[in-house]
Amino acid sequence: MTARKTTFAAAAFLLSGTALMAQDVTLTIESWRNDDISIWRNQIIPAFEAEYPGIKLDFQPTAPAQYNSALNSKLDAGTAGDIVTCRAFDASLALFQNGQLADLTELDGMANYSDVAKSAWSTDDGSQQFCVPMASVIHGFIYNADAFEELGLEEPETVDEFFAVLDAIAEDGSYIPMAMGVNDQWEAATMGYANIGPNYWNGEEGRNALIAGEAKLTDAEFVAPFEQLARWSDYLGRGFESQSYPDSQNLFTLGRAAIFPAGSWEIAGFRTQADFEMGAFPPPVQNAGDTCYISDHTDMGMGLNAASPHQEAGRTFLNWLGSSEFANLFANAVPGFFPLSNADVSLDDPLAQEFISWRGECESSIRPFHQILSRGTPNLSNESWGTSANVIRGGQTPEEAGAQMQEGLASWYEPQQ
Known part of the structure; x- marks a missing residue:
């Protein structure tokens, strides 16, 4: 084999290895919903990984009372996960203004949400969004x-x-x-x-x-x-x-x-x-x-750590949050916390279905x-x-x-x- 062919072969091997590594990404999710561990690990994560086998999810919640301070410390230290569960309004806005949450304004999935749904994770003038709306009450x-x-x-x-x-x-x-x-x-x-x-x-x-x-x-x-x-x-x-x-x-x-x-x-x-x-x-x-x-009322969103090395995979996951599959999965797993996307949702719990049906009859506000x-x-x-x-x-x-x-x-x- 000539040196030229050897070089090409080595390059092909390296590219192949890079491609394999790119398909094997693990996204760590920061959240305060420690009561949802079993739902994420037994229902939500398997559903996502079945559709996107090259991306793994690792749900790592913190106790609710400690979440804000722990997340801020991790972000400052560069040790925070890739996906950040967002509190509504000013706490998350401050993270975006500090450059710690990525700008998601152009994310394709944002088209699936109303202005009311996005209001908790938008700049004051509504021109930029930094978290995908996830759930309301x-x-x-x-x-x-x-x-x-x-x-x-x-x-x-x-x-x-x-x-x-x-x-x-x-x-x-x-x-x-x-x-x-x-x-x-x-x-x-x-x-x-x-x-x-x-x-x-x-x-x-x-x-x-x-x-x-x-x-x-x-x-x-x-x-x-x-x-x-x-x-x-x-x-x-x-x-x-x-x-x-x-x-x-x-x-x-x-x-x-x-x-x-x-x-x-x-x-x-x-x-x-x-x-x-x-x-x-x-x-x-x-x-x-x-x-x-x-x-x-907007209760919970999800954003992308601006320092995450897995920006593309993170955006793939955030786009999936706007899908009908996630909306129905989440709404039935956690009755009373309703997806904020425009996807059609059918709920098994008749009381939860009654609440969410009002969206079709009344105007929503926060x-x-x-x-x-x-x-x-x-x-x-x-x-x-x-x-x-x-x-x-x-x-x-x-x-x-x-x-x-x-x-x-x-x-x-x-x-x-």
């Missing part, structure tokens, strides 16, 4: 279907019908009409104000108007949800003022309360604890025929204060916890609550000054 009301049948009740569609149902349950006396306390405060804002509010401020229209400074928290559409919450106190049972979130969950799953203002994350737990049939209805609209709005409006002091999201709880317990009028929140926001947010 939807708010509404879960009810004891056996109790409704026993009392001859139907799912309410309007606010008047909602209170008529609550009155009927209270009059019968067999059940606490609605299980929610205000001791922990956050549930009053999350399953109260942010749940029913989008029907008053028209979802994204009102939320974006606040960000732009074109609406104020003292405007009627932002005070009205407080006015409804003030009426809830008559239906929450004795001692709701000191009732914790787990207390409320127990009241409902033990069959003592008929309705639970809920997030869809309750579905799996309620399934294991309740021995009665359950149903769900979206937040009632003000008048029959009104457009309905739901809080379809919790009103999570983007931009809670960066200062006082933090508007945290302010809403206290005001919502105070209004329900009668310690503050709806107007006073709106004025307090507006004053706090205007104290640091220039568009509201």
Whole structure:
């Protein structure tokens, strides 16, 4: 063999070896969902690797409370995994601004997501995306279907019908009409104000108007949800003022309360604890025929470590997250956490299917204060916890609550000054 042929043969061998190595990539996934280990390892990873046999996935979660600090330390040290599970809004935005998350704006799979879905992982002007939207939680009301049948009740569609149902349950006396306390405060804002509010401020229209400074928290559409919450106190049972979130969950799953203002994350737990049939209805609209709005809140995304040596493989995986295969696999494995892509999803759990069906009937929005409006002091999201709880317990009028929140926001947010 001539030297020339030897050189070509060696080059061919090296290229062949490089190709083989390129087909044998392992992507390490950073996540805080340590309760999902078995789902990833037994369902999601095998499905992906069957379709892309040259790419292996290694799911390595950190305990939720330590995730942010641990991830930041790894990224700073250059030891973080290839795929980063993204918290919503500012924490992930900061990583992108620091150059630690790759720009995914041009990723093909991004075409499968709405602007609302992408909002939690976009720059403030919406021009760049840095994480693929993965899962959301939807708010509404879960009810004891056996109790409704026993009392001859139907799912309410309007606010008047909602209170008529609550009155009927209270009059019968067999059940606490609605299980929610205000001791922990956050549930009053999350399953109260942010749940029913989008029907008053028209979802994204009102939320974006606040960000732009074109609406104020003292405007009627932002005070009205407080006015409804003030009426809830008559239906929450004795001692709701000191009732914790787990207390409320127990009241409902033990069959003592008929309705639970809920997030869809309750579905799996309620399934294991309740021995009665359950149903769900979206937040009632003000008048029959009104457009309905739901809080379809972005919860989790996935991004690409900008320092990963496996950029192409990482993008292949992130594109797969937008597929119908992943959407259906994830949604059925983790009922109550819903894929954010536009893929058609069919769920085995009828309660989860009910929640996700509202996307086809109502306009989706996210919790009103999570983007931009809670960066200062006082933090508007945290302010809403206290005001919502105070209004329900009668310690503050709806107007006073709106004025307090507006004053706090205007104290640091220039568009509201």
